[in-house]
């Protein structure tokens with residue numbers, strides 16, 4: 223048995239092992255050859271393949287609920303559609319082409335018809351393409367594209383996963399996640415951490431790794447082949463660190479220990495973990511799979527569900543950060559050459575202020591429903607003017623506290639001016655690193671540049687910290703940097719008044735701060751800033 227080991231970057235802690243399941247990204251266009259020797263026998267393969275696919279989707283629908291169940295039932299009906307099947311059968315016999323090719327062409331004809339019909343019909347095109355690829359995969363005897371339905375606890379191996387796919391992973395069946403792409407601050411990594419699934423990213427050659435079972439070490443960042451007959455091993459959850467639940471240094475200087483959340487379940491877990499509030503509610507995570515702008519009433523209900531466990535406590539709601547790796551169908555432009563540098567975050571709101579205003583309306587209502595002390599903040603702000611535009615609009619909408627994220631280097635460099643325009647700032651170290659190092663946070667090849675210990679990143683943070691301290695305004699840190707218990711101390715020394723982290727890191731960060739005096743935090747800053755390298 224091979225003992226080969228692949229190195230990567232560990233982004234979500236824990237060790238697990240089990241059968242390896244590879245995620246097929248897309249099905250390539252099936253060939254028109256070879257011509258089937260017996261076209262009638264070839265045509266007869268279409269219907270059973272379509273029925274198998276429909277039955278599989280129906281089985282998944284039976285375990286889903288609400289909208290998901292409705293969508294899956296409709297998709298199953300689409301797979302078994304007699305019109306699709308008979309058109310494909312006719313193509314096989316008339317043109318003497320393989321069944322897979324015939325399904326491809328028949329489904330594309332349907333997709334074109336839906337596109338021409340426009341409106342709701344056009345929105346179903348993606349579903350037809352999904353069904354098409356599944357039937358083709360069945361005919362070709364290959365894995366269907368997308369995250370497969372797991373029949374046993376397994377390790378998923380993918381080139382990368384979209385945030386929407388990662389958010390839908392079931393921690394009971396996904397033992398661990400391995401991707402070829404991605405960095406420590408990619409949204410896939412962030413979601414894996416919040417689900418408690420061990421994950422290693424930037425693993426070159428993971429998809430070509432010939433192992434039917436693998437062991438994943440999310441701490442060390444490695445993947446190795448194991449005996450396929452060995453029973454699967456799920457990650458053991460590490461015992462909670464000792465922390466009294468009050469965010470403060472050992473000598474009593476208060477530092478809010480808050481949580482990053484994106485869904486009601488995260489918020490409940492964060493409250494149970496002892497988070498003192500929410501420092502970053504990624505509202506776009508509620509809508510990654512949504513084609514149309516949610517109504518104010520729907521948004522109000524979704525936000526209230528997240529805020530409810532934090533009644534009477536501070537919650538920072540970030541307005542939609544659509545774009546880049548979190549495209550939202552109803553907001554993001556069709557295509558941009560460099561989406562991370564494109565119309566993302568607050569830039570979308572400049573084009574669609576009506577969407578922002580409706581979100582504010584829903585946030586105000588959800589705050590009243592839940593009793594949480596709500597502030598709002600904008601993502602991807604580059605200048606003080608943009609910051610002022612946002613805070614004025616939020617205040618006018620009746621939201622008492624409004625701030626911005628510092629995640630673009632220009633905003634960090636003009637922190638004085640930005641702070642004059644806002645009630646608080648929160649540093650998004652994930653994007654601040656990405657833009658400072660010109661290193662795509664989703665790209666495995668540049669993952670080490672996105673290390674939050676990089677002195678250049680910390681120097682930018684010190685500029686913001688000095689400005690915030692001088693003006694007596696709060697500076698939070700809500701990027702993944704804050705979740706490193708050692709770095710948390712440096713961030714506090716740099717002037718952070720709160721740290722917002724995934725629920726699993728709340729206690730460790732709280733305990734780390736409680737174990738050190740404010741003077742020690744401040745003392746660690748010089749060493750970190752002057753270090754020649756991140757490792758040093």
Ligand code: PEP
Pocket residue numbers: 502504543629649650651652653654700701702
């Ligand atoms: C960040 O960029 O650091 C941040 C917290 O925002 P997000 O990860 O959602 O881009």
Ligand code: MG
Pocket residue numbers: 601629650652653
């Ligand atoms: Mg960001």
